[in-house]
Structures are given as C-alpha cells and as structure tokens.
Amino acid sequence: MEHIIIIGNGIAGVTAARHIRKHSDRRITIISAETDYFFSRTALMYVYMGHMKFEHIKPYEDHFWAKNHIELVRGYVTRVDPVKKTLTLGNSGDFIYDKLIIATGSKPNKFGWPGQDLGGVQGLYSKQDLDLLESNAPDNQVCKRAVIVGGGLIGIELAEMLSTRNIPVTFLVREKNFWDGVLPDGEAQMINEHIREHHIDLRLQTNLVEIIPDDNGRVKAVGTDKEDTIPCNLVGLTPGVTPNIGFLQDSGIETARGVLVNRYLETSQADIYAIGDCAEQREAIDRRRPIEAVWYTGRMMGETVAQTICGNRIPYNPGHWFNSAKFFDIEYQTYGWVFSNRNKSANELHFHWRHPEEKICVTLAYDKDSRKFLGINTFGIRMRHEVFNRWLNKERTIDHVMEYLVDANFDPEFYQTYERQILDLYNQQMGTQIKPAKKSLKRIFQLG
Numbered sequence: 001m002e003h004i005i006i007i008g009n010g011i012a013g014v015t016a017a018r019h020i021r022k023h024s025d026r027r028i029t030i031i032s033a034e035t036d037y038f039f040s041r042t043a044l045m046y047v048y049m050g051h052m053k054f055e056h057i058k059p060y061e062d063h064f065w066a067k068n069h070i071e072l073v074r075g076y077v078t079r080v081d082p083v084k085k086t087l088t089l090g091n092s093g094d095f096i097y098d099k100l101i102i103a104t105g106s107k108p109n110k111f112g113w114p115g116q117d118l119g120g121v122q123g124l125y126s127k128q129d130l131d132l133l134e135s136n137a138p139d140n141q142v143c144k145r146a147v148i149v150g151g152g153l154i155g156i157e158l159a160e161m162l163s164t165r166n167i168p169v170t171f172l173v174r175e176k177n178f179w180d181g182v183l184p185d186g187e188a189q190m191i192n193e194h195i196r197e198h199h200i201d202l203r204l205q206t207n208l209v210e211i212i213p214d215d216n217g218r219v220k221a222v223g224t225d226k227e228d229t230i231p232c233n234l235v236g237l238t239p240g241v242t243p244n245i246g247f248l249q250d251s252g253i254e255t256a257r258g259v260l261v262n263r264y265l266e267t268s269q270a271d272i273y274a275i276g277d278c279a280e281q282r283e284a285i286d287r288r289r290p291i292e293a294v295w296y297t298g299r300m301m302g303e304t305v306a307q308t309i310c311g312n313r314i315p316y317n318p319g320h321w322f323n324s325a326k327f328f329d330i331e332y333q334t335y336g337w338v339f340s341n342r343n344k345s346a347n348e349l350h351f352h353w354r355h356p357e358e359k360i361c362v363t364l365a366y367d368k369d370s371r372k373f374l375g376i377n378t379f380g381i382r383m384r385h386e387v388f389n390r391w392l393n394k395e396r397t398i399d400h401v402m403e404y405l406v407d408a409n410f411d412p413e414f415y416q417t418y419e420r421q422i423l424d425l426y427n428q429q430m431g432t433q434i435k436p437a438k439k440s441l442k443r444i445f446q447l448g
Contacts, residue, residue, distance in 0.1 A: 003027045004309065005087065005097040007077050011295055012276030013103030014038045015302025016309075017070050023310035029071040031089065035127050036074055037062055042295055044130050045157050049164045054127075080251040082269035099271045099309055102248070102259055103302070106241035106277040106293050108154075115211030119218035121235045124158050133161075136234050140167045143233040147171075147222050149208045150239030151178045153325050158236045159200050160328055170201040170230050172208055172222075184363050185341050186352045187377060191327050194359050198328050211235055241293055243278040256280055258291050263315035265305045273309075275301035285318065287337055294323060320392045321375075322385060330359050335388035336375025338365040348374060351398070351429065353422045355380075362422060366398035373401045381418060382410035399434060402426050406439045 004020060006013040009032035017028050043057040065072050073095075079088040080102075086094040108123025110116050122132050137143035146162050148155050151173030159169050175181060177188035178195060195202045207225040214220035221231045243258035254260045254268035258280030265273045276298035281290045297318055304316045325332045339348060347368045354361035360380035366373050373396050376388060387408040391401055406419045423436050 001025070001027050002098045003029065003096065004099045004101065005095060006030045006101040006103055007087070008032060008103035008105055008276070009034065009038050009072070010041060010103060010105050010276060010298065012105075012298035012302045013101065015299045016101055016103065016275060016306050018068075019303050019306030020309055021068050021070060023306065027071070028069070029073060029095070031073045031075060031077060031095075033074065033076040036072065037065070039127065044124075044127070045161050048130060048133060048161045077247055080248060080253065082252055082272060085271070100273070101305060102245075102267070102272065102274040102278060103276045103298075104244045104278045107244045108237055109240045109242050110237060111239065113208055113211055115213055115219065116237065118211055118213050119216070120233055121211055121219055121237060123237050124154050125241060137162060137165065137167055139165055143167050145170065145230070145232045146234040146236060147230055147232045148236040148238055150237065151175055152238060152240055155236065155238035156195070156327055158238060159195070160198075163198060163200070168201070170203060170232070171195065172206045172224065173202065173204050174207050176205055178202070178204075180340055181343065182340055183377070184338065184350055184352065186354060187361060187363060187379060188340075190354065190359055190361055190379065191330070194327060194330055241277065243280070243291065245278050264308055264313060265301060265316055273305050275305050285316075288318060288321060292318075320389055330379050331382065333378045333383055334375065335383070335385065336365070336373070336392050338363055338375040338377045351426055353425050355418065360418065364398060364401065371397045371399065373398050383408045384410045399432065403434050404437045406436055409439075
C-alpha cells in the first residue's frame with residue numbers, strides 16, 4: 001500500500017490528509033512535534049483570554065484520527081533523504097515514504113537583536129508559545145509591563161490578549177502608521193487611534209535596538225533608537241514569520257525563503273510536495289505573493305495536493321485575494337487588491353469613506369483609466385465574499401460597485417447600514433449622480 005507522510009499537522013497538512021482519505025485508502029501518517037492533535041491556530045488567543053479552553057479549539061474529537069485510519073506521530077523531523085525516500089525523526093530511526101508532503105508552517109522572525117534569546121522574550125505562533133506566555137505573563141503582578149515589537153496582525157492580537165489581563169503594553173512600530181505597508185493611510189491612522197483608545201502605548205517610527213537582561217538572564221528592559229529605555233518583563237517579537245524549513249538544509253530540495261514549488265505544489269524532488277506557509281511559488285499567480293501565510297490558502301493547497309496525489313492532477317488556483325482579521329473591536333475584510341499608499345501604482349486610485357464618529361470605514365480601489373474595480377477594504381462593516389468575487393471576475397467598474405453596494409452588505413436586516421452615506425460622498429467627490437439600487441436577492445446569488 002502506498003504510504004503518504006505529511007510533516008506538519010496545521011490546516012494545510014490536515015486538509016491534505018482528510019481529502020486524500022476521502023479519495024483513497026492509502027496509508028497516511030502525519031508527523032508533528034507541536035501537538036498530538038490538530039487545533040485552530042487562529043483561536044489560540046481566545047484560550048489565553050479565557051473565552052475557550054484548549055480542547056475547545058480542536059475541530060475534531062481525538063478518536064477521529066484512528067476512525068479515519070490516519071496515523072499520528074509526535075516528533076521532530078531532522079533529515080529528509082529524497083533518494084532513499086526516508087526521513088529521520090530525532091533518535092527514533094527512519095520512516096519510509098512513497099510520497100511526502102511538507103507542511104511545516106512558519107516560525108517567528110528574529111533579526112539578531114542583542115538579548116533576543118533571553119528569558120521572557122518570545123513570539124506568538126505555536127502551542128508552545130501560548131504555554132510560554134502563560135508562564136511569562138500570567139497576570140500583571142508577574143508581568144508589570146510588556147513590550148511588543150512589530151506592527152502586524154500577530155502583534156495586535158498579542159496586545160489584545162495582554163490587555164485582557166490588565167498588563168500594560170508598549171507597542172513598537174517602525175513605520176509611520178500601524179500596518180502601513182498594507183493599509184492605505186486613512187485606514188492605518190484610524191487603527192492607530194483605535195489602538196491608543198485601548199490604552200496601548202503605541203510608539204510609531206520606533207525601532208528596537210537591544211533587549212536588556214537582568215542578573216538572572218531574563219529581560220528587564222528594552223532600548224530603542226529614540227534613546228528610550230522601557231522597563232518590562234515580557235518582550236513579544238512579532239515582526240512577521242518565515243517558513244519553517246531549516247531541517248531541509250542538506251536534503252537537495254530546492255529552497256529560497258520557502259520550499260520552491262510549481263503550480264502543482266511539486267518540489268524539485270520527485271514525489272515530494274510542499275503546501276501552506278512553508279511553500280514558495282516559483283511562478284507568479286496574478287499579483288499574489290510567492291509565500292502567503294494565510295489560513296485559507298493553506299486549506300486550498302491541502303485540497304489541491306490531495307487531488308493530484310489521488311490521480312486528478314490540478315494546478316493550485318487561489319483565485320482573488322481575500323482576507324479578514326480583527327483589530328480589538330473592529331472587524332476587517334479585504335477583497336481583491338487595495339494597496340497601501342506607498343505600494344500602489346500611479347494608476348491605482350482610491351475612494352475612502354469614514355464614519356464621522358464611529359471606527360467604521362471603507363476604501364475602494366479602481367483603475368484610473370478604465371475605472372475597473374480592483375478591490376475593497378472594509379472596517380466595521382461585514383460584506384459578502386461571493387458578491388465581490390463575482391464583481392472582480394466580471395471586471396465591473398467602480399460606478400457599478402457603488403450603485404449595487406447594498407447587495408454586498410452581509411449584516412442582518414435590522415443593523416444600521418451606511419451605503420447611502422458612502423454613495424453620497426462618492427457622488428460628491430466624483431461628480432456623478434449614481435442612485436442606489438434596491439437590494440435584490442436574485443442579484444446577490446445569481447446575476448451580480
């Protein structure tokens with residue numbers, strides 16, 4: 001019987017295993033050093049915040065794996081030999097595979113700061129990181145202040161987590177606004193305000209220089225390039241992640257930042273695939289990044305590679321970019337491409353509307369010449385993915401999107417809506433006289 005080994009039990013690896021099992025009776029083994037069972041990584045923060053217990057974020061009962069004949073092995077893979085088709089698990093000997101799927105995810109970035117390996121310094125990615133955070137910051141008596149380094153999604157999650165235990169937080173962001181490499185200025189500035197309203201000491205355009213130890217080898221303060229010394233008991237290093245592929249160094253598998261794969265998620269070695277955060281696309285796919293450390297792309301890669309391994313060889317096709325996140329109380333969604341002010345092309349124009357009182361806004365991107373709709377960011381307003389996906393597929397104009405924007409609203413019937421206010425500002429700025437369409441379920445689900 002053909003033996004398929006998957007290294008990594010995150011969303012990509014587990015999805016691959018589940019779909020291979022749906023389509024075949026092949027022997028499947030998942031190897032992971034992180035946990036015995038798959039869990040929802042995006043829900044880790046809610047365990048620390050007390051909203052859930054760890055067992056609540058495991059999507060499957062523990063008996064699911066044996067019932068579906070998926071073998072689980074706990075351990076670190078230290079070596080892969082593509083010639084012999086073996087991999088080595090620490091001191092446990094070799095495993096022989098027929099096909100191998102590398103789905104080892106990411107690890108937090110470190111950039112050589114002095115003191116980055118001290119006690120009390122950590123990232124936030126794995127279950128082990130969560131356990132370490134419980135030890136480093138159980139309450140505001142043990143942890144009197146935390147410093148978070150890096151202005152991205154993991155950083156703001158960590159800030160929210162610590163704030164629920166009344167631990168003061170200083171947030172160091174090297175850019176002029178939070179996440180301004182991703183968000184247009186108006187949105188980034190709104191999030192700056194929101195972070196500070198939650199009593200976070202947000203310090204923009206500030207870089208970490210060193211992490212200062214106490215006499216016991218733990219952090220006692222950090223130094224910044226503003227010549228400030230900030231006393232603290234915890235440093236959260238959250239300046240992004242990088243593919244977790246160090247164990248492949250002598251394997252002969254071609255790598256760059258990640259494991260290089262073609263559109264079929266095949267590596268340079270026969271019968272070896274890579275999926276999820278650790279995979280790097282050789283060929284450009286639309287305007288998508290070569291590495292996308294996003295939950296849903298890992299799931300899609302798992303489904304794709306399972307089809308290929310089971311005889312239906314299909315290319316990975318992620319479609320239009322979309323994502324969602326939460327900044328404390330504000331829900332964020334993005335569909336298509338809305339680039340930050342510093343990254344957008346001269347031909348990409350933005351229309352921005354912000355509520356005069358609440359932390360609610362939208363930004364729509366469109367082409368200067370054709371007026372083709374390129375994408376939308378929403379904060380505090382839920383939108384329908386399938387509607388925007390259809391508009392992007394049909395290359396609708398910005399005017400069409402504004403006229404029918406009501407169709408994309410996802411909020412329940414009695415929630416306040418803002419399409420009229422958004423369209424009024426659009427007409428005023430653009431010199432148009434577009435009238436809003438009445439909401440139509442037929443358009444939403446059939447015509448677009």
